[in-house]
Amino acid sequence: MALTGVLRPGHAQIRVLDIEESVKWYTDVMGLKYQGRDDQGRAYFKTRAERDHNSIILRQADRAGLDFFGYKVLDKATLVELERKLNDHGVKTERMPAGDLLETGERVRFQIPTGHTIELYAEKNAVGSAVGCVNPDMDVIDQPGITPIRMDHALLYGTDLDGATELFCKVLGFTLVERVKLEDGQTDLGVWLTCSAKAHDIAIVRHGEPNKLHHVSFQLGSWEQVLRAADIMSKRRVSIDMGPTRHGITNGTTIYFFDPSGNRLETFAGGYDHYPDMEPITWTWDEVGAGIFYHDRKLNEAFLSVVT
Amino acid sequence: MALTGVLRPGHAQIRVLDIEESVKWYTDVMGLKYQGRDDQGRAYFKTRAERDHNSIILRQADRAGLDFFGYKVLDKATLVELERKLNDHGVKTERMPAGDLLETGERVRFQIPTGHTIELYAEKNAVGSAVGCVNPDMDVIDQPGITPIRMDHALLYGTDLDGATELFCKVLGFTLVERVKLEDGQTDLGVWLTCSAKAHDIAIVRHGEPNKLHHVSFQLGSWEQVLRAADIMSKRRVSIDMGPTRHGITNGTTIYFFDPSGNRLETFAGGYDHYPDMEPITWTWDEVGAGIFYHDRKLNEAFLSVVT
Amino acid sequence: MALTGVLRPGHAQIRVLDIEESVKWYTDVMGLKYQGRDDQGRAYFKTRAERDHNSIILRQADRAGLDFFGYKVLDKATLVELERKLNDHGVKTERMPAGDLLETGERVRFQIPTGHTIELYAEKNAVGSAVGCVNPDMDVIDQPGITPIRMDHALLYGTDLDGATELFCKVLGFTLVERVKLEDGQTDLGVWLTCSAKAHDIAIVRHGEPNKLHHVSFQLGSWEQVLRAADIMSKRRVSIDMGPTRHGITNGTTIYFFDPSGNRLETFAGGYDHYPDMEPITWTWDEVGAGIFYHDRKLNEAFLSVVT
């Protein structure tokens, strides 16, 4: 098949400080569909357009952050093959049993060199989008919340960026789409990687501490929906970190904001298609400001350093 | 790699009745970048955002239509492997020499059961987008023409739809995204197939005659750019067939119109992502009108039957 | 004052065949705010953004159409003065008592030469927009219906176009913004008139029968909201007459559709500002198609002849 192996970002488990408040916020402000709780008390959500049972899982904890980020792979055979490749690459893997996450099959879990926990899985029950698969009507936005299309990607901050990039590209078949170089012109400050033809399915930035989350991102349908999202955030007194603006990197239009626990989220629209035959785009240190926020063209310390 | 095999639609060779007039029209009205002529007199174009040397090739002829439609594959090894698979499937292939198309490597050419000529190739010289790969600025539209992002897909009309679908899916690794059923509820009237995660990289409709072109399609960045395109068409007295409107199938917003030779073209924006683990969407015969043009919800005879 | 006299279209009383069904439809599909019934059984609505108590009044009747169309004037002194001017112009006026329409003051009612009933009034109780007048938040669309900004204008079909135009311009202070000429190059087929700086506060087309309604129009905020409106119409199986498309006249983007009684409504966005020092725009008979629907550039018989 033309698209095979690792298909797409599938789920993110996020730590929140108050699960009741967070269930309300992810429902009312984000406009996600609440899918229920498991016996560990974790709360599950999907967007209206997503077909699989869940994409966001919230777990109550003492500090915010990302527990793990999961990718759906083509099928069970692919899962076995990728586990073998990971092991061959020297990566220890752990099998999380089917059903540990609601409506989700067995997961292969491992740590990447930036310290983050990544998962692969082949099965998550398809409960269907809001409009279904037979003569679907358009799913017009008709509710108060932001109502994104999908959970789209994450930006991770961690230590061994080169090791993580090698793992994603050599073992999991990701492609380098864009990269930012440090002042030496050699070292990567950050990389944007895709497992499909999207501008990014994961992004990673070099950081002094391992296993940090910069943001989990949700896709919107247009720049006008980015404006609607910003209006909702202000109306609901959500703390906006940055935006609406545009990234030079990926060309996406964007807003960064914080959930009630301080986890940074992004809603974005746009971005170009990247294919594995294409040369990656490189941002040099002197222009990295324009790469990150195209209209401002300058570095924003808080944006670069605040992580959970 | 996660995206491998057949990557994307790469070129379409279109027959035009007056090459000089057409070069002017595809430059001024479509806003394509003219890339020169070859010694057979064929004219080459790319969009500003496309990186490879050409995507549209015009050939002067007595009647309009599509000579062939080509896909770029990952690399030369993939080309060899796919040729072998085609042959194993009983498809005769022909090698077109490197350089036969400007800046393009060797192509593997074959006929699909609907009578169309399809090509695969691994090499087309990357001349770069308008903004390049180092610290790229945004490529703001600053010229009179429509200025699409890319040549995106084609819709073919032909006889043996089932055979063509089988070839694309079983041999070339495409996935079925949507299909329209005839009144019997069994037979496919048309199929939309992807080799990536786009809503379609090819579409095929069952038709009494083989080897017909319904349209070649160009991607735009937004519904507002669809409006701009329609305004340009009216201003330049281009014959609009349909639109601006929305497809139920793929959810894309669209305009259909004709080049000076009567070839139908499309400019569209939007559409959802499809992955190979997802169930295809099915349109039943009684709702096919809404599938084709969502706002009208009724069949349009001219749209369905006029082909080149 | 710079803006004085007749301020804006304020209310339209529309006849519907089934008032219960219509109340539901104008609420759920149009997204209007239901404001209650009067003792004659008439149902009142406003948009969320409108501040006065009502703008659409539905009356159950045996046939669809427009009972009357009303304009708000600056104040009671203006009402008296305009009534005197109307009488001086030979127009008989009738005073409708305060309270005859809910929360509405005394109205001066008269017939214009096209046979339509027009009203002027100075008082309608300001119940406020959805966001109020102190530190208002943005009124983000968060409900299923179309949710227009305001009832904006009407297009009337009637007999003595010249007489009606003279009355609006000479007596009521409207300005001619655009006009369409018949084949003789002299006679007006239609006129677009403003009492403010909007592209139109009333439009009138010459027609064989008096007192006909072509459409009542509602303003939307953007071309993307026009698309959302069209999607809602299709989803709710509303009969769309035309669009989404663009008018040459006024430049507005538009959809025409029918309420359950067959009254044509419009949702539109955009249009330019016109001031009384500006030359009107003239459309000649050979280009009237582009004037009406800019992308099609051809006359549409049903659109031109079907009225209620």
Next chain:
Amino acid sequence: MALTGVLRPGHAQIRVLDIEESVKWYTDVMGLKYQGRDDQGRAYFKTRAERDHNSIILRQADRAGLDFFGYKVLDKATLVELERKLNDHGVKTERMPAGDLLETGERVRFQIPTGHTIELYAEKNAVGSAVGCVNPDMDVIDQPGITPIRMDHALLYGTDLDGATELFCKVLGFTLVERVKLEDGQTDLGVWLTCSAKAHDIAIVRHGEPNKLHHVSFQLGSWEQVLRAADIMSKRRVSIDMGPTRHGITNGTTIYFFDPSGNRLETFAGGYDHYPDMEPITWTWDEVGAGIFYHDRKLNEAFLSVVT
């Protein structure tokens, strides 16, 4: 007439430090149409959509800022009447001769209590928009610059805000649309006034120094054109002060940026209609941040204090 008296902002004379550089910048970056120079060396511009000969006049000087801001009035009789009203109000007026500004009739010039020079005039030669008044095509954006629709309004900073407001409202017939209150809940920090039904035709903020310019503003057609403008600014290395974002006040979407001389300009889209029967909107001191920049909801010192 319904719209009479003062019609609209008509021209702004802006001081620039290098007229040659500025002519190039206002042409290439702003996308204005250069209309020539007068014998004092002043450079004239209009937008493509404006019909009168000029709206922006640049004068070379040692420091940036606004020389004067002019309003077009309905006709010569109105000009005489308003001059008389100004004199009755105790305002000294000066007659600037016809032809002093290119293609412009006699102007009545006066100082308002904030120290700014305001002009009224009845005549400016109508040279026509880019598409004319007979069967006009849509004026599709087809050039590199921002290409606004019109010079729309200015925001002035000055001393006697109350006196200026009284003059605009009582003498010139403007209406108060919105106001921001200081901490005392009584004193106005700023007012937004209209002479038509636009959200603002002038805005004034209380300031320690007289006769300061905060910005001159240009209207764009949509939020997507605001994005295009921001992209052009970044691409052309224009210094962006703020945005893209949205104002709470007027609801407009906006970018603030500086011309090469340091004059702040705005490009904006949207905003609601205001009529003289409507209650003004009031922003209290604790919410003024949201009034100014709705998404940030906090005061921005540089935005508030930097003026020319």
